[in-house]
Amino acid sequence: MTVKHRTQVGIVGAGPAGLLLSHLLALGGVDSIVIETRSRAYCEARQRAGMLESTTVELLRAVGLGRRLDAEGLEHNGIYLQFAGERHHVNFRKLTGGRRWVTIYAQTEIVKDLIRARTADRAALEFEVSETEVADLDSDRPVLRYTDSAGQRHEVTCDAIAGCDGFHGICRPAIPRGGLRLVAERSYPYGWLGILAKAPPSTDEVIYCRHEDGFALHSMRTPEVGRLYLQVPADEDITTWPDDRIWDELQRRLAVPGWELQTGPILEKGITPMRSFVATPMQYRRMYLAGDAAHIVPPTGAKGLNLAVADVATLATALIRLLRDGEPALADAYSEHCLERVWRATHLAWWMTAMMHVVPGQDPFESALQLAQLRNLVTSHAAATMLAENYTGYAPLRYDPSTRTAPTPLWPWVA
Ligand code: FAD
Ligand code: DHB
Numbered sequence: 001m002t003v004k005h006r007t008q009v010g011i012v013g014a015g016p017a018g019l020l021l022s023h024l025l026a027l028g029g030v031d032s033i034v035i036e037t038r039s040r041a042y043c044e045a046r047q048r049a050g051m052l053e054s055t056t057v058e059l060l061r062a063v064g065l066g067r068r069l070d071a072e073g074l075e076h077n078g079i080y081l082q083f084a085g086e087r088h089h090v091n092f093r094k095l096t097g098g099r100r101w102v103t104i105y106a107q108t109e110i111v112k113d114l115i116r117a118r119t120a121d122r123a124a125l126e127f128e129v130s131e132t133e134v135a136d137l138d139s140d141r142p143v144l145r146y147t148d149s150a151g152q153r154h155e156v157t158c159d160a161i162a163g164c165d166g167f168h169g170i171c172r173p174a175i176p177r178g179g180l181r182l183v184a185e186r187s188y189p190y191g192w193l194g195i196l197a198k199a200p201p202s203t204d205e206v207i208y209c210r211h212e213d214g215f216a217l218h219s220m221r222t223p224e225v226g227r228l229y230l231q232v233p234a235d236e237d238i239t240t241w242p243d244d245r246i247w248d249e250l251q252r253r254l255a256v257p258g259w260e261l262q263t264g265p266i267l268e269k270g271i272t273p274m275r276s277f278v279a280t281p282m283q284y285r286r287m288y289l290a291g292d293a294a295h296i297v298p299p300t301g302a303k304g305l306n307l308a309v310a311d312v313a314t315l316a317t318a319l320i321r322l323l324r325d326g327e328p329a330l331a332d333a334y335s336e337h338c339l340e341r342v343w344r345a346t347h348l349a350w351w352m353t354a355m356m357h358v359v360p361g362q363d364p365f366e367s368a369l370q371l372a373q374l375r376n377l378v379t380s381h382a383a384a385t386m387l388a389e390n391y392t393g394y395a396p397l398r399y400d401p402s403t404r405t406a407p408t409p410l411w412p413w414v415a
Contacts, residue, residue, distance in 0.1 A: 002145075002153045007033045007124070008323050010144035010158035012132060012171055014043055014125065016107060017291030017308040018164030019114035022123055024316030027063060028401040030323050033124035033156055035146050040115060040127045047196055047268055048107040050219055050227055051206065051302035053393030054100045056309045063399060065113050073105035074220065079391070081378055082209035083371060087256045088378040089205070092388040095381075100392035104206070106221050107305055134161055134174045134287065142286050159323050160331075162315065163289040164308075167296050172279055172289055179284040186276040186350065188298060190214070190357055191236065192229040193271050195246060199226045199264030208300070209254050210356045210370060215300070216253035218261075225267075229299075231357055238271050274298035276350055278342060281335035282311070288334055290315050295342050297349035300356055301391065307345050311338050313397040320401040327404070337407050341394055344410060348390045 009025055011018045014036035022032045036043060052060075057073070060066055078092040079102075093101045118125050128149035135143045144156040163171025172180075192215075201220035209216045214231035221227050228250055232241070247263045254261055277296040282289045291308030314337050318330035330337070355370050376383045394410035 002155050005033070005154060005156045006158075007031050007156055008159045009033075009162055009319060010134075010142070010156050010160075011035070011162045011164055012134070012144065013163070013165035013169060013293070014038075014111075014115070014127065015164060015166060015291065015308070016110055016114070016305055017293070017312050018162065019111065019118060019125075020309060021162055021164060021290065021312040021316055022125070023065070023114060023117055023121075024063060024312060024399055025319060026118075026121060026123065028316065028320035028324060030320050031124075032162075033126070033144075034118070035126045035129045035132060035144070037129055037132065038127065043127070044108060044112050044115065046108065046111075047194065047227075047270070049299070049302060049305035050104050050106045050221060052103045052105055053306045053391075054102065055393030055395070055397050056306050057103050057105075059309060059313055059397040059399060060110070065110075065117065068109065068113055069103070069105050072109070072222070073103040074222075076102050076104065076205040078102070078388070079205055080203065080207040081374060082207055082254070082256065083374045085256060087207065087259075090378065090384050090387060092392050095385045095388035096392060100388065102392055104220060106227075110305075132165075132170055134163075134171055137161075137174065137176070137285060137287050140286060159286065160319055161287040162319075163287060163293045164291055164312070166292040167275075167277065169293050171287060172293055175284045175287070180279050180281070182278070182280040184276075184278045184280075187234075188274040188353060188357070189234050189359055190231050191234050191271050191273045192217075192299060193232045193236065193238065193241060193246065193269065194227065194229045195266050196221065196268040197226045197228065197264050197266050198224065199262050200224055201226045202260065202262045207254060208352075208356060210358065210374060211253040212358060212367075213249075213253060214358055215356045216250055218250075218254055226262075226264075232271060234273055236271055238269065241269070272299065274353065276346055278339075278346055280339065282338055282342075283335045288315055288319075288331075294338075295346065297346055298353045299349075300352040301345070301349040303345040303349050306393065307342060310341055310397050313399040314338055314407065317398060317400055317403060321404075324401070329404075330406075333406065340410055344390070344394065
């Protein structure tokens, strides 16, 4: 027997997008259910992003999610750009007139904070579901079906469905043929081997390093735990990377005179493939896609998580206007209101990826262009400011259920 329910918004996926959406909707008095295939422990431990734009931090604070973030997040003024054996600091805070900075706070911690907040609020949040389906997408009452962890089948009639189920989810593929106008995609011949290590970071701010043998990134999670990445071929077998080889390669690529990389036990390692992907529009009637379900960026530039947060701030505002106040204009324009930011970030991530990664046997012309561009970034105030504005976030993220207007432009301080 199937148990039947009713809610306002059925949310598929308990990643940062789905959980934050449910939190924001609740603040606006809109009910939702979140269903997730994985366990709570798995969602809370999945190592992914760590770099937050200041606009993301400001939104999380404004909606009551800033306590641990403020206590434990590591605020950085900028990043280091390293190439040709030189390391240069780019101070985003100065370049943006003190308006923008970045914060290291792991996605795992954001997910834990969100799950704790939703659970304290007695939200409908179900882990370890299976056989998720979305149906009746052509009606005003789309339906969400799933089997819970005890084997019980459920059917939830909704006013709207939010596909927050990542790139491999079921919502985007459920859009009928012709429902997506443009699916733009680019793959890259490399991936990132990422490690989490019990080794104090050997840098005060994140280092992006272009090396003739490939890209390396030195980030961190806490003053005791480092997070580092190495460019590897897309189809690399991780078993060919024992811990000593990873540390040797990081040391070699990140080396500058007088600097030493601190090593320690590797707690976790994995390889992430790289892809750019945008599905347009990000909605089909009453089903709305947010985060990785709608778009993927390569991780250079740290945009994935920040874009997911921006999408759901926009979507929560629109759905509250629709479902609480009966005003559909913002919901109808959801995709249009997200896509300027999505394409801006897609360009930034593609550009930083192309500038920083080196493939074996690369055309010397390509290498010279990469180095010329990097040199320009560390010597031209205008070029560095362009990077600072793009990296640190755009206009304040809008979560404002009382608004009737379209979002502000991405660059509100530019006349
Ligand atoms: P997700 O976090 O993917 O959440 C989607 C959720 O939906 C998952 O929990 C999934 O289990 C669930 N789900 C899927 N299918 C179903 C279904 N049928 N029913 C129910 N639930 C379902 N970004 C950066 O900026 N920097 C990084 O270093 C970085 N590293 C990454 C490493 C990896 C391995 C990956 C995959 C991504 C990484 N990203 C990184 C990107 C960033 O983590 C994502 O942009 C972010 O997680 C997007 O959040 P989301 O909620 O949209 O999607
Ligand atoms: C981190 C990840 C990124 O993709 C990035 O560009 C910077 C930092 C991180 O995991 O800390």
